Amino acid sequence: MNLTVFITGATSGIGKATAEILAKNQYRLILCGRRQDRLMKLQSELGKITEVTTLQFDVRNKEEVFAAVESLPESYQQIDVLINNAGNAHGLSSIQDGDIDDWDAMLDINVKGLLYVSKAIMPIMIKRNSGFIVNIGSIAGKEVYPNGNVYCASKFAVNALNKSMRIDLNKHNIRVSGIHPGAVETEFSEVRFKGDSERAKNVYTGYKALQAEDIADIIHFVISRPYHVNIEDLVVYPTAQASPTILNKN
Ligand code: NDP
Ligand code: 8X3
Numbered sequence: 001m002n003l004t005v006f007i008t009g010a011t012s013g014i015g016k017a018t019a020e021i022l023a024k025n026q027y028r029l030i031l032c033g034r035r036q037d038r039l040m041k042l043q044s045e046l047g048k049i050t051e052v053t054t055l056q057f058d059v060r061n062k063e064e065v066f067a068a069v070e071s072l073p074e075s076y077q078q079i080d081v082l083i084n085n086a087g088n089a090h091g092l093s094s095i096q097d098g099d100i101d102d103w104d105a106m107l108d109i110n111v112k113g114l115l116y117v118s119k120a121i122m123p124i125m126i127k128r129n130s131g132f133i134v135n136i137g138s139i140a141g142k143e144v145y146p147n148g149n150v151y152c153a154s155k156f157a158v159n160a161l162n163k164s165m166r167i168d169l170n171k172h173n174i175r176v177s178g179i180h181p182g183a184v185e186t187e188f189s190e191v192r193f194k195g196d197s198e199r200a201k202n203v204y205t206g207y208k209a210l211q212a213e214d215i216a217d218i219i220h221f222v223i224s225r226p227y228h229v230n231i232e233d234l235v236v237y238p239t240a241q242a243s244p245t246i247l248n249k250n
Contacts, residue, residue, distance in 0.1 A: 002050075005223070006030040006079045008059060008117055009086030011038035013186025014136060014219075017212035018083060021220050023050045030076055032068070032086070034058050051075075059086050059113025069120040078128065081223050082121050084114045084158075085136040089151040089192040103150045110154035114161065126172045132223055133169075135162040136215075137180040142235060145244035151192075155180075166232065175230040177222050182237035182244070185209040206249030207240035 005022055009015035011033030019031050023046040031042050032055045039054040046052045053076050057064040087110040090102035118133065125131025140148050141155030162178035169176060189200035203209075215236070222231045240248045 002026050002028050003080040003223075004028040004030065004076060004078055005081040005083065006032070006117075006121060007083045007085060008032045008113075010042065010054075011035045013188060013212045014181075014184060014215045015083070015085040016042070017216035018085070018219050019046060021213070021216045023052070025220065025224075026050050027081075028076070029053070030055060030072065030079065032057065059117055060108040062116045065113075065116040066120050069117075077124065079121055079124050079131070081132045081134065082118065082125075083134045083136070083219060084117060085134075086113060086117075087136065087154075087158075088188060089140075091194075092147045092151075092192055094147055095149045098150060106150050106154045107157075110151075111157045111161075114158060118161075118165070122169070122174075125174050126169075129173045130227075131172075132175040132177070133165055134219060134222060135165070135176070135178045137162060137178050139180055139182045139235060139237065139244055142180055143244055148244065162233070166230075175227075177231050178233045179215065179218060179222065180233070180235045181210055181215050182235075182241045183209045183247075184212060184215055186212050207247060208238060209240075210236065210238045 005027045007015050007019055010019045010031035019029055019042060022029060028051040029046065030053055031039060033039055034056060036056050039056055043052050043054050055068040057068040059065060090105045091099055135158055137158040138155040140152045141159040144152040159178060162176060166176040185204040189203040190197060193199045218236060
């Protein structure tokens with residue numbers, strides 16, 4: 001039977017590319033995000049090659065999260081894989097100049113959102129004594145960098161939760177993996193810089209950044225290992241990047 005995969009943040013970037021590669025490999029998909037137009041487009045395109053359903057909700061809203069998971073048609077309720085991917089950076093300021101609304105957004109989405117979605121889905125996996133949770137962290141969760149402060153803190157939290165989940169869910173036979181990318185060319189910087197496209201584009205010029213498809217390919221590899229294999233933690237940089245701040249730009 002084909003595995004059922006629940007992807008948060010499937011409307012863009014890493015989540016969308018993951019949906020596309022998994023669709024080609026006949027996984028059954030539950031695609032989530034806030035932008036309904038994009039969800040409908042994905043449903044119509046990927047629905048031609050595999051079974052797809054979509055859920056529109058904001059991961060910050062716990063009522064919406066639980067209602068969305070409960071609303072799944074019976075045929076999609078047996079979730080085999082959860083990919084906790086939804087998230088973003090909001091702003092890039094020193095801690096003393098940081099915007100409190102940006103702090104709230106990053107902690108509410110990247111940390112609490114991941115917790116709410118996991119809380120809604122873990123009981124399904126525990127009941128079946130089987131499941132796989134893939135948490136998308138970041139190199140920002142491994143090393144802090146100037147002005148990264150609260151985004152880094154949110155991804156350090158994801159790193160800690162990833163390890164905690166693996167320990168606590170161990171007795172339930174559930175796999176847990178963390179994937180921590182460096183610079184990936186997606187809508188990430190557009191969001192971080194609040195629609196300043198020039199500034200966003202500059203993040204990825206002068207070198208070859210990772211592409212969303214590179215991370216999607218890795219996620220596919222991780223979830224397609226035999227069940228006794230759990231890739232614990234995977235850090236991936238573009239070749240031109242040696243650390244959050246060391247970039248070999250032309
Ligand atoms: P994108 O901005 O392209 O995608 C972010 C996705 O998250 C979108 O699908 C968006 O959907 C969803 N999302 C954001 N906020 C919410 C919310 N409140 N509720 C529900 N969904 C939400 O960025 P990436 O693909 O790059 O980011 C994906 C993950 O990868 C994030 O966790 C990010 O931190 C991480 N990452 C990214 C790196 C990079 O350099 N790009 C590097 C390391 C990690 P919608 O707006 O429709 O809700
Ligand atoms: C995204 C990568 O270096 O902008 O998580 O924090 S970075």
